[in-house]
Amino acid sequence: MIITQKKPPEEILSLLSGAKKIALIGCGQCASACQTGGEKELGEMKAFLEENGKEVAGTILSEECCHKLLVKRDLKPLKDWDVDAVLGLSCGDGVQTVADNVQLPVYPANNTMFLGQVERVGIFHEYCRMCGDCVLGSTGGICPITKCAKSLVNGPCGGQKNGKCEVNPENDCAWILIYKRLEAIGQLDRLGQTRPDKDHAGTSYPRHINLREKKS
Numbered sequence: 001m002i003i004t005q006k007k008p009p010e011e012i013l014s015l016l017s018g019a020k021k022i023a024l025i026g027c028g029q030c031a032s033a034c035q036t037g038g039e040k041e042l043g044e045m046k047a048f049l050e051e052n053g054k055e056v057a058g059t060i061l062s063e064e065c066c067h068k069l070l071v072k073r074d075l076k077p078l079k080d081w082d083v084d085a086v087l088g089l090s091c092g093d094g095v096q097t098v099a100d101n102v103q104l105p106v107y108p109a110n111n112t113m114f115l116g117q118v119e120r121v122g123i124f125h126e127y128c129r130m131c132g133d134c135v136l137g138s139t140g141g142i143c144p145i146t147k148c149a150k151s152l153v154n155g156p157c158g159g160q161k162n163g164k165c166e167v168n169p170e171n172d173c174a175w176i177l178i179y180k181r182l183e184a185i186g187q188l189d190r191l192g193q194t195r196p197d198k199d200h201a202g203t204s205y206p207r208h209i210n211l212r213e214k215k216s
Contacts, residue, residue, distance in 0.1 A: 001117075002030040002091040003124045004037070004110035012087070013052055015107040019085035021055045023078055025098055027065035027090035035122065036110045037065075037089030045089060045109065057081035065094025072101045132203065138190050140181030145198065147174035153195045 016022060024042050031037025042059040049056050058081055062074040065088065075098070078086070085105040088095035092112040099106040114126040129145050135153060136143060145151045149167035156175035159166030163176050182188045 001033060001115070001124070002093070003113045003116040003126070004031055004034050004091050005113055006036050006041075007109055007111055009048065012107075012109055016049070016054065016085060016087065019054070019083075019105065021057050021081075021083045022049060023057050023081055023083045023086045024059040025065065025071075025075070025086060025088050025090070025094075026059070026061045027094050028061055028063045029065075031065070031090045031094070031110065032061075033118070033121075034124070037094075041089055045087070049087075057083050062090075062094075065090035066097055068097055068100060071097050075101050078102060078104075131198065131200075132207065133198065135195060138193055138195060139178045140185060140187065140190070142174065142178045142181055144174050144178065147171075147177065151198065153198060155191075 024045055026032070026037035026039070026042045028038070031041075032039075035041060039061055042061060046056045046059060058077060060074050060077065063070050065071060071094075083104065085107060086098060086102060087107050087109050088098050089109045090098075091110065092108060095106055095108045115128045115130055116124040117127045118124055126146055128143060129151075131145055135145070144153055148156075149165050149171070150157055152175070156173055157166070160173040160176065161169070163173055165171040165173050179188075179191060182190055
């Protein structure tokens with residue numbers, strides 16, 4: 001799940017300083033689960049903006065703000081609303097998808113934080129950096145890129161104390177976790193395998209995947 005947090009109210013008002021009439025669009029998936037872009041949050045944002053002198057022409061709750069065709073369908077009411085701007089209560093991907101479909105300024109109401117695990121309602125943990133070069137097969141299913149503050153791929157830095165990270169003592173040392181996991185599943189020999197350092201030089205952003213391309 002893409003985890004988002006609400007931007008400070010004053011920042012949202014600053015983004016919308018040149019707009020008088022605004023449309024709001026939320027996301028029925030990740031942002032709803034994060035309580036940053038569901039039906040309740042759309043209502044709260046509408047009330048907040050109106051209290052601060054803005055006119056909210058309408059609200060839209062898209063099923064998935066990152067799905068271009070669904071967003072295109074859901075934005076059809078905008079044609080009749082004559083708004084100055086759109087405020088997206090979704091992740092950054094959703095905001096950009098909305099912007100692809102309209103000739104209007106589109107502003108983010110949220111900060112996009114990370115791809116996370118849902119422990120329970122309202123509790124999220126960062127689990128994946130989406131690096132495109134997964135090493136989980138050799139680290140016991142624990143990601144050193146995400147869980148290690150230094151993203152080390154060949155063992156700990158030596159700065160841990162009592163099993164905790166020197167950068168953030170509230171976090172467990174990723175490589176101690178990896179050691180214990182590999183030991184528990186009988187794969188401790190993998191710890192001695194040398195892994196190449198992460199090389200992002202060959203990555204060309206933005207990346208694209210087309211499942212419709214014919215395989216040679």
